[in-house]
Amino acid sequence: MSTVFASPSENGQTSGATGGASTSAASTPRRSAVAAVTNRLASPQTINFVDVPAQEYYSTNVFTKSVMKDRLPKSVYKSLVRTIDSGEKLDPEIADIVASAIKDWAMEKGATHYAHIFYPLTGATAEKHDSFLSPTADGSTLSEFSGKQLCQGEPDGSSFPSGGIRVTSQARGYTIWDVTSPAYILENPNGTTLCIPTAFVSWTGEALDKKTPVLRSMQALNKHAQRVLKVFGHTDGAFVASTAGPEQEYFLIDRNFYYARPDLLNAGRTLFGAKPPKGQEFDDHYFGAIPERVLAFMCEAERELFKLGIPVKTRHNEVAPGQFEVAPVFESANVAADHQQQMMLTLRKIAEKYGMACLLHEKPFAGVNGSGKHVNWSLGSSSQGNLLDPGDTPHDNAKFLVFCAAIIRAVYKHQDLMRAVVASAGNDHRLGANEAPPAIISIFLGDQLTDIFEQIKGGGANSSLPSGTLEVGVDVLPPLPKDAGDRNRTSPFAFTGNRFEFRAVGSNQSISGPLVAMNTIIAESVDFCAGRLEDALANDPDSLNSAVQSLLSEIVGECSAIIFNGDGYSEEWHREAAERGLLNLKTTADALPHLASPENTQMFAKYGVLSARELHSRLETYQEQYCMTVDVEANLAVNIARTMIFPAAIRYQNELASTCANLKVVGFEFDTETLDTVTALVKSLQDGIATLEYAIADDSAVAPEDACRHRCDAVLPSMLSLRETVDKLELIIADDIWPLPTYQEMLFIK
Structure with missing residues (x-):
């Protein structure tokens, strides 16, 4: 029978940082946490999953149609x-x-x-x-x-x-x-x-x-999509809705470790932590067998999500140790945003029942992959189906090509906005690293669509690259249809068959902001396309084909710089992107001001999504949240370094010094290299604390943009410098003295 795992308190232990193991005077919260985790007992499974199948309770708690x-x-x-x-x-x-x-x-x-x-x-x-x-x-x-x-x-x-x-x-x-x-x-x-x-x-x-602008943006997108459909003879008026299916990545660690780490408890990420001997380099966690305790959590979480009508489809281990993913199928964008919020709450709530903490921060652990929330986006109606489905011969699918070209134009024209809506203090630690899309916004189309648009650029598309059949060379394996193009996990905005996947969204974000941006910029671009086609048909009602060709050629000629199918992680791409004139907004401080640029302000107001006052209120709010996040982390770093790391370092330094002195008394020379190293690091630790405190106190900025800049350019580098010292100490100080649960313990002990 499957089992679920009781919390320490259910087994007569004390939950939290101190665990339930007997402790000595020399015990640290870390050692108590390890003892509580390793002494955990399993309790019998209580969910009746056999007699009550999932289809019987799906949406039972929803006021459905x-x-x-x-x-x-x-x-x-x-x-x-x-x-x-x-x-x-x-x-x-x-x-x-x-x-x-x-x-x-x-x-x-x-x-x-x-x-x-x-x-x-x-x-x-x-x-x-x-x-x-x-x-x-x-x-x-x-x-x-x-x-x-x-x-x-x-x-x-x-x-x-x-x-x-x-x-x-x-x-x-x-x-x-x-x-x-x-x-x-x-x-x-x-x-x-x-x-x-x-x-x-x-x-x-x-x-x-977050909801009101989503609804407004969906309304704007529908209005202008109807105009394009009318040009192609579709006048039934069925609502054209944007749809979304956001994948959710997250980490799970035992809650005893969580409560023993003030940084995780208060900031959601570890501010200190040396790289463990083993990380994700073997790629053995990705899609590996799900640990039993984690799978039990997943089963119950999915059960609760099913009851709420949330159509979760996929679960698996992610790349980093201790990292996992859950993904739903597509829904109307507004409902998907609401369900995504419910999903985050449910994951956190159910994790507690299994004695774990669900970490949704974009980068809870340095040195291993962070977490994103890949938002799969499309649009369609009840009568037309998915408007981003290219069909078997996409070069002949003019309607699809117009909508696809509109999206290419939208992302090219508003790449700054696409970057700004995923900007946050947490996502800054993830974007641009070799694990997530770069801060440079580009579009991956794949071989088939790229070839079609190159043909259009040259005068007209007459063919589509065939999909073909996958040949494996094993007789007992059935032949499989092969996609016409490969996938690209380094692209921030990738076409994946019948949708675009916005991979730059952070795991802790509401998807509403990205949805508002995508809906609005695409509404603007579809409006542009509709206007061009309507004008052409007004002059010549039989000119649809030539009008479409002219429109597509114009968009590809102007906007093709945004299309990139190569390695987004490479330095070569960064140089090439600069030559193409693409933006590289590396930090939140760089990106956020673009949110309310004159062009974006005008666009949001024109399409009735956000007034200038509403948009600027969001900019001010997000700048304030960025500053508050960095401030909390900086003050935490000082507090932990001073009250936990420094005392541990001094104790170890004292042990080494005492040993050296005692051996010298009896005539033995003691190699002081380790003592010298620790002494130098203790001095560096004190200096690092003082430097960070000065950076925190030296905030004289009045304007929100300057306040963000100060935290980006002064506070965060000081935090990183302090971290380097602390992480070096972790690799030297005696294990029984080190106070914080280590990466090795948190990521691998389940």
Whole structure:
């Protein structure tokens, strides 16, 4: 029988940094943590996965269309579905009917409260719970839930980052029911809560959240995609939605190690840590057998995600030791963004049940691969299907080529924005390393599409490279159809068959920002394409083919510099990219100012996605978050170095000095090389602490951009210098003295 793993407290041990093993006076939190992990006991499996198959509980906690159909009058149901599927305006007259039905459904599932779920600019998920129960005059209660309560809530708008849109004296904010993202039940051992996804706006109607711009950008993209489809004779009006399937990478470590590392607990990443003797160089972890404890966690996490209607499909070991991945199938971009937030919460929550911590930071461990959130993006409609599906002969698929060319143009024109929306203090440690896309934005098309666009550049595409058949040379293996092109894991924006994969998104990010950027720049580019084609057909209704050829040639001729199919990690590419005129925005301090450039400000306003004030509020918020993140890390580094590393180094130095002195008394000469090295490193440690403290205190910047620059150019280098000293000490100081769990322990002890 499968097993799950109990926490130390369930086995009579003490959870946390001290573990449950008996300790001596010389014990460190690290040694106690190791003892707690290695003494962990397994408890019997409790999930009935045989008698209750997954298909029976999939979406059981979601107010799905099928539930709506069963519980709502036919006219109300049809009205809701038109809003969800076609983007029609929501009829406010049906709110009370829907509220009554959804309340009854939720209470049948044990709900006593409802919560408006929203996504402020913190990037986290926020929720405000209210009870269904209202007291009556006779001392009893009634369960109430009106259409107004469903549609509107009122959290404090000034207590979330808003870039100055809301302040304490102007605090009113509203949550507004998003009917396109289904309500769901949040389970707890002591009850359930009805959760209603909402937008979050100010009293002035300005967006304070991540969701509202996603919805606006999807609306803009649909509007202009309809124009291109009309040119090709498709006039059914089926809503063209952007879709997303974000892969989620994460690390798992035992929570005893987690609680023994103040840097992981407070910053989400290790600020110190020497490279272990074995890392990922053998590539033996990638797609390897999943450890039993981890697999038990995955099974339960997936079960909870299935109940919420989140279509997780893939699970596997990732490249780095202790790193894993879960990936869903495609959904409407707005729903995918909501589900991604729920997924992160679920992974963290279920990991705790198995005595582990789920690390979603982009770079929790130096020297091994960090974690990304590859956002697979496409667009399509119920009548046209996936508009990025090239078909068997893509050179003849004019509609596909127009949308594909629009995307090429969009990324070329707005490469700065694509880089800015993935900029964060955490992602800076990952982007540009030999594990993730470089900070230079480019597009990988693959051999087949590259060949087609080269033909277009030369005057017209007449053929497509054949896919062919894969020959392995083993008779018992069946022949396999071969893709027309290879994959490129070094590209930040890669075409992968019927979608583009934005690989630069950080693992801890909300995908909403990248979705807003992709939807909006592609809406702008599709608008451009639609205008060119409409003008040509207005002059000559039979000129569609020549108009498409002219448009594609123009885009390829102007924007082909963004197409790169080679090794994005190579130094040669960095030099070539510079020659092509592509941007290389290496840090958040470099990239963020581009978010609100005049061109981007104008574009977001033109397509009704973000006003200039809303966009600048985001820039200010993200700059502030970058500075606060670096400040927390810098202060942590000083604290850990002074109160944990320095005392350990002094103790070891004292042991060496005492040994040297004692041997000298009895006439033996003691080699002082190690003592000299430790003494020099202790001095370097003290100097490093002082230098970092000075860098922290030397912040005289007033403008947010200058504050980011100071942290990038002064604070972070000082932290790195201090780290180099600490990591050298870790490799010298006696094992029984070193206070912090090591990389070897955290990554390999499960």
